[in-house]
Amino acid sequence: MNEPTLSLLALLLATFVAAGLVKGVTGMGLPTVAMGVLGALMTPAAAAALLVIPAFVTNVWQLLAGPSVAALARRLWTMMAGIVAGTVAGSAMLARVDPRWSGLALGVALIGYAACAWASPALSAPERAEPWLSPAVGLLTGLITGATGVFVMPAVPYLQSLRLDKDDLVQALGLSFTVSTAALAAGLMVHGAFRAGELGLSVLAVAPALLGMRLGQQLRARISPALFRRCFLLFLMLLGLELVARPFLP
Template identity: 60%
Template sequence: MPFALDPLPVAVAAATFLLAGFVKGVIGLGLPTVAMGLLSTVMAPAQAAALLIVPSFTTNVWQLAAGPRFGALARRLWPMQAGIVLGTLAGSGFLQGNHAGQAAIALGLALVAYAVLGLAAIRFSVPPRAEAWLGPLVGLATGLVTAATGVFVIPAVPYLGALGLAKDELIQALGLSFTVSTIALALMLAGGGGFALGTAGASVAALAPALVGMVVGGWVRGRVSERVFRRCFFLGLLALGAHLAARLVF
């Protein structure tokens, strides 16, 4: 679908990717969550997801390449990644057409769930023997949520955090999962005609503010308390998700 060059969507998109990149630079995740949540207030979720493709892919590959254990993590997590691809492609069409309103509501609910988990600082633990069957199920669920909302943090992020990975391994594992999710989302949108040439160009243009925000966020990371920032971040997501989910009532 072509991206409308109206002043309001363009301004919101530029500001959104600047903010989303900043958040990712500070805490290592949150770009798709912030971008989808804000963009969905001024455009259809499918169009917002299409704009997300290039900035998300580029920043996630950057994050993936920064770690030292790609091979070991890929071998350990490939069943989960396969589930992500399968679930995303199986949910093709959720974001488009007559499902756009439901997708925005689902996005709101996903944001609320993510914010509540973040604010509660709930910690899970997955025993190694459970990874063989739980990983593919988590991947499949993440793919279905991605197909419906364009956001690929639930339940992937809590699951990866429960594996007991070291800090650098966790950052790289998140980069791997987010990269695979972005590719699967792009394939789903391309199959439905949602990632046409015009939208691809707009997505490339959105990369610049995302990278600027990410660099600034990385600079800020060492100068402010990550604990305080995360609390403000999750409170903001909670308010945004509640606003989108309110369409269930109003």
């Protein structure tokens, strides 16, 4: 990445305030929004490096917001191990592939997530399947995370299918996103795509992300969460379509 300019800093500020606001209203979406916006303006590898610290801080906050961390970690540890292995392996694509094609992969991930979330299929994973399904979902989530910087597929629908209560689901998502963020940072460093300058900008992005979360939490009580969610998903789908089309445009 080139030396940060005033316009780049303003863009980062606006992006992470917006991404934090989405997370404050919906409980998720900060990395997805940040990758979608920044990935349309810079290489996906650079965008992923910038989101690591604010995503980690906000996800740890979400993870520690309830009493079930240890129980969820024991239940989901094979999924978390799969996420780590898949992310470190998949990040080679984010770091080394032509940015046009890694951007296309990011676009596909955004469209897939938006379509799945819009449809909201009523999935239910039988308990007897968890011993093999959890590591498989974790590995696939990790590969997608490593290749695109987006943490949500298929981890989010899988965790929803476990029929956890509301508070446990929020914590389980926080656990998955925290592990994904740490593994993405490790993968980017292993493949030489996480540099000192990007680390500094990532640290600077924490404050606007937390400000956005606070605003989103206040906004949640004043708007229809369902309407906000539909607008958010439509925005992600349009961003995804633009990224998918980019390699084929003159």
